[in-house]
Amino acid sequence: MSSTTLAARRDRAFGAGAPLFYNTPLHIVRGEGVELFDPEGRRYVDMYNNVPCVGHANSHVAEAMARQQSTLNVHSRYLHEGIVAFAERLTALHGPAIESVIFSCSGTEANEVALRMARMATGKSGIVCTNATYHGNSEAVGKMTRIGTGQNAAGDVRAIPFPEMLRPLVPGAGEDELREAYLDRLRQAIRGLEEDGTGFAGLIVCSIFANEGLPDVPSGFMARAAEIVREAGGLVIADEVQAGYCRSGQWWGYDVLGFKPDIVVTGKPMGNGLPLAATAASRTLVEGFRAATRYFNTFASSPLQAAVGMAVIDVIERDGLAANVATVGAFLKSALAERKGRFASIADVRGHGLFIGVEIARTDAAREPDMDKAVDIINRLKDRGFLTSNAGAYRNVVKIRPPLVFKQSHAEEFLVAFDATMADVDG
Amino acid sequence: MSSTTLAARRDRAFGAGAPLFYNTPLHIVRGEGVELFDPEGRRYVDMYNNVPCVGHANSHVAEAMARQQSTLNVHSRYLHEGIVAFAERLTALHGPAIESVIFSCSGTEANEVALRMARMATGKSGIVCTNATYHGNSEAVGKMTRIGTGQNAAGDVRAIPFPEMLRPLVPGAGEDELREAYLDRLRQAIRGLEEDGTGFAGLIVCSIFANEGLPDVPSGFMARAAEIVREAGGLVIADEVQAGYCRSGQWWGYDVLGFKPDIVVTGKPMGNGLPLAATAASRTLVEGFRAATRYFNTFASSPLQAAVGMAVIDVIERDGLAANVATVGAFLKSALAERKGRFASIADVRGHGLFIGVEIARTDAAREPDMDKAVDIINRLKDRGFLTSNAGAYRNVVKIRPPLVFKQSHAEEFLVAFDATMADVDG
Known part of the structure; x- marks a missing residue:
């Protein structure tokens, strides 16, 4: 052909x-x-x-996939040890504040969970993202797709300029001044959400600003941004779909930029091609979300996701x-x-x-x-x-x-x- | 343990x-x-x-999965024959009006696509569903979850009573009278959406009303409902996630209840456990959606989804x-x-x-x-x-x-x- x-x-x-x-x-x-x-x-x-x-066609992953699919692959309303062990292994790769996980099938689904979790926990709906980001393709998550193009707000979402040194918000500014200028945009967005009655639920960023073009960021920006978010009662969501899983040479992008998220979203590399994503957070946040939604995802938390997810981490660690x-x-x-x-x-x-x-x-x-x-x-x-x-x-x-x-x-x-x-x- | x-x-x-x-x-x-x-x-x-x-652990499916994962499993922005052949095979299982397909990873994602497709094609946002349905867990699709419990509207979604013979809307009515009573509720919901400026985009139903409890439905209800929807400029979305794939003894639930959808959503059984879902429609509808959204789904339309999806249909037909x-x-x-x-x-x-x-x-x-x-x-x-x-x-x-x-x-x-x-x- x-x-x-x-x-x-x-x-x-x-x-x-x-x-x-x-x-x-x-x-x-x-x-x-x-x-x-x-x-x-x-x-x-x-x-x-x-x-x-x-690696393409990695044999350890393909064999784990084949073995599990030939043994059992079913939804999560039965007890199964594999998926519990995988959840434990995944959360252990974060600090102690990340305790529990909700599995899903795509970064979009995992970001949907993260947004709803932040909104339920805070009782507010306003989300701040950057003006050149992408977090997924559903109606709710898609609102954040490059909303900076011609607008800085879409419903209850507000966009701030992504931090960068190359084309700085304040030309000629020193690094400290520049950091403060970007942080001021965050403070303004939060204030705007509070003033118009939307309220502020949280900030979501790719931990290394991948879709923004991997900018060099003023030193200390994300650590201070996380403080500002928490002082305002919001939650910090790290989208590690691209940044995580050793992409940076460290397990998580948030370690590279030096901040601690409340909610971590992972996806793309988790299953070496098997649809697999996760939203991880404190047990309190996860249980609040579960109680409010009774969230269930047919294909997620399956023995197949567990076996393949384990095999991927095996190879990363072994090699x-x-x-x-x-x-x-x-x-x-x-x-x-x-x-x-x-x-x-x-x-x-x-x-x-x-x-x-x-x-x-x-x-x-x-x-x-x-x-x-x-x-x-x-x-x-x-x-x-x-x-x-x-x-x-x-x-x-x-x-x-x-x-x-x-x-x-x-x-x-x-x-x-x-x-x-x-x-x-x-x- | x-x-x-x-x-x-x-x-x-x-x-x-x-x-x-x-x-x-x-x-x-x-x-x-x-x-x-x-x-x-x-x-x-x-x-x-x-x-x-x-069947659990079906060997034909597990072998197809293993073979493909050991050969190639990558996203859809390269040409690959397997996924094209699978799309052709899937659409051929419908009538000639269903020509093109958008693959995704879950029924939720596929219903997100269906709703957005209907809204883009009509330029209206109002969706009618039943009052005891479930179509998925995202923010947009989750609005339809049993909205009849205590309310009959959520944003731009309106719920109508699901049709049933056992506990009829009009006690003592004959079947013809009852069908008209349920159809009147559909007409009222459409009128309400038009009158409040929302406009009417379409009707979404599980083709056999599975979550409603598989009711016996007044004869001819769905055929006439589809006519009413189209006369009002809307589209008919058949959620075949539970109803389709030979569950009824026929390939599609819409054949059982005797109507023709404009958009068909499939999911659960498609991959025997591999996350795999699809939104199929006329080429015009699909291309309109693609042009407006540039929709891309990282894990979907992959060689793995294709190989496994083919293997499932193989077994259904062979056996x-x-x-x-x-x-x-x-x-x-x-x-x-x-x-x-x-x-x-x-x-x-x-x-x-x-x-x-x-x-x-x-x-x-x-x-x-x-x-x-x-x-x-x-x-x-x-x-x-x-x-x-x-x-x-x-x-x-x-x-x-x-x-x-x-x-x-x-x-x-x-x-x-x-x-x-x-x-x-x-x-």
Whole structure:
């Protein structure tokens, strides 16, 4: 089957408009570790996918999945030890304040639970998020999708400017002044919610501001923001769907930015491709939510989610993937930062662990974001066999976020292709 | 590990209040076909679970799952033939008006898509549902959860009385008069939405009114209701999460009640336990939704969902499960109906295929619903090794909904336990 024929069938079966990556979409049939293969056997190094965190087709996970599906896979209204043990193992990866967990099937579902939990616990409905975020696709969670584009409020949601050093809210300000300027926007949003009668339930952020483009954040911003939220009676929700599970080289993004959440949401990498997400919090918060909702999720908290979720953590721990991420990530970030001086289009290199953003900007004095060039770069990288994407508030950031098993040798191979690509497009 | 110790661990790990079945919760470790087993090897006949529709631990499904997870499991922004073929196969099971599909991970997510699709297509937001329904647990979909309890409206949602013959809206009315009375409530709800400026987007129903308690419905109700909806410019959404996939002995519940939906939602049985759901409609409706939302769902439309979804349909077709459901379901329903004359607590026996409700009522003249006795019956049946639950608008219906591979011999075995249980509690 040609890719053109397949694309036409897909347009009918899915409806035209279902998103595809790259100018010429990639047709893939097989994966292994950090590699993907097309029908002709051409190899691509996957530098985008965080869901298959322990590698495509990881055998430990696939075997655990097969074993459990052949034994028992049923809903959570029976006692089953596997899912309890998985909940215990997951909460133990956080500090002692995170005690209990509600499993679901997607980051969207887990963020729905988090928002409702914060609203029920506070008796208020106002949520503050950033103006370039994404937390999911349901009606309630989707209100937060980039609401900064043309507006700063949607119903009971208020958006504040995401903190960043590159294009600061107060040009020329020092780091302390800048931190206070961003914190003032948070204080204003909270005050606005209180003044209009909505009331303030909490702040939700991706712990490393991934969709915002992995900005460098004024030092101490999140620690102080969390204090402000709690002083106002609100709860801090850390969306760790992208930030967590050793993506940064530490287990949780909130440790990187130095704050403690009240509610933690995890998703994408948890099941290496099995739909699996979680909302974790204190036992008091979770029990308040359960009492108010009698929440039940047919496919969640299943023996299958448990077995697969356990297998993923097994591999992360057994293979020392946090250390791998820290080492290889530091090497790659440093190598890319060094190229900032070499290629004029690179305005900034940022990130944590194996989540790196290369900011592409126009080369004139204003250094405006250059989305078109970023898109050109990711398409050229794909033609050279390296899969990335573009992201960030201005869609001009080359997003590098490979499976956690990405090695030094892959990074070195990538740098050769990156240099050739930048030589093609720079200037 | 004792069940008591496990329950205490579960209370901490999940938070107390996570729902469990039965007075003494069942601890299970293994399943096979329609049987579940506890740690001591005690066998239970599963007459509740519709998710493992082709049987617990079905080997064809488990092997397809293992094979695909060992080959490739990635998101849908690459071309992949498997998921396109699965979408084609799924839509072909409907009439020609259902052309395209949006996959997701749960019935909740699929109903979110259906509601937003109807609202976008009509430019109106008002949704009509019944007063004893359940369509999912998100904020938007959860508005429809039993909103008849104490209110008939929640935001832009209006509830109408579900149609039933047993406790009719107009006591003593003939079937034609009764059908018109229920249809009038639909007309009133639509008019109310138009008059208050909300506007009417559509009607959503479970095609066989499962959560309402599988009522016998005045003949022709749904066909005429669908006409009324369309005459008012709205869309008909059939929630086939419980009704579909041969549960009734036919592929779709809407064929049983004789109407054609514009949007069809499927979920629970699609993946035999893998999180998998779908919203299917005309290509025009799907493309309108895609253009407006750029909907993307990380875990959905994956090669894994495709392989498992295909394997489930394979087994249903290969093993003739629709015919099995029709035959065994008819036998069991008829045997239970015969017992209505024998046990005074049985007020009614209803249902379609292998989805049967036994209505338990007080034995005095008023014949009020008797939830307590229904709960007693399901606990006693469980102690005898048969798993059911209670459901319906009054929670007084013994709900019988086994995997589709349930055989005549299981039904016969169940009837012995049912007779003994009813002899214990009747009167």
